[in-house]
Amino acid sequence: MTVAIILGRRIDLPTSVFLHGLALAFYGLYLTFYPTSTPSRANDRSAMMGIAVTCLGLGYLGTAYMPQEQNAFLYASVPVRVGVAILSGLKLLLYGNTLGTAGKRDFLAVLIYDGIGGLILGWNLGTWSGIAPAYR
Structure with a gap:
């Protein structure tokens, strides 16, 4: 599905x-240039x-x-996103009691966002294998 034509290119x-x-790029720039606290290792x-995140x-x-159909990065991101969601879920399951409220919220957000996003993208592309049709 084509999103738009920008600068004359599809x-x-x-x-x-x-x-x-777009959201990842802008959120990454926000994290990079707008410190959350005074200068520190956490910042x-x-x-x-x-x-x-910007990358x-x-x-x-x-x-x-x-x-x-030639976009290997797009297809490869399906199992990667599902894997990241599983990793986040495992962290919550195994170490959730050692996380603070904000930490639990962050891991749960990754579990839901990347899990659902990866599954929907795989469904839209017609495969969860991570292999683009042009390279099968």
């Missing part, structure tokens, strides 16, 4: 993935997390112009 991503990529980690968002956006 964006060939599902709408949800295009919005997900440095937040900035580094912001850079990683994930730009990964989706950077591959938006290639034909969807």
Whole structure:
């Protein structure tokens, strides 16, 4: 499904993935440049997390112009997102009692957001294998 034509080029991503990529890129920039506290190691980690999150968002956006059936990054993100959700769920299950309220909320958000997002994307693409049709 084509989302839009930007700068005369067709964006060939599902709408949800295009919005997900934009949200990741902007949230990552926010974490990178807007400190959450006074200078500290926690603030440095937040900035580094912001850079990683920005890279994930730009990964989706950077591959938006290639034909969807050739977009290996898009297809590979399906099992990766489901795996990240499972990892987050395991952390909650095994160590949830050692997490604070905010930590539990964050891991639960990843479990739900990436779990549902990965399953919906796999359903939209017609495969959960992570292999793009052009490379089968």
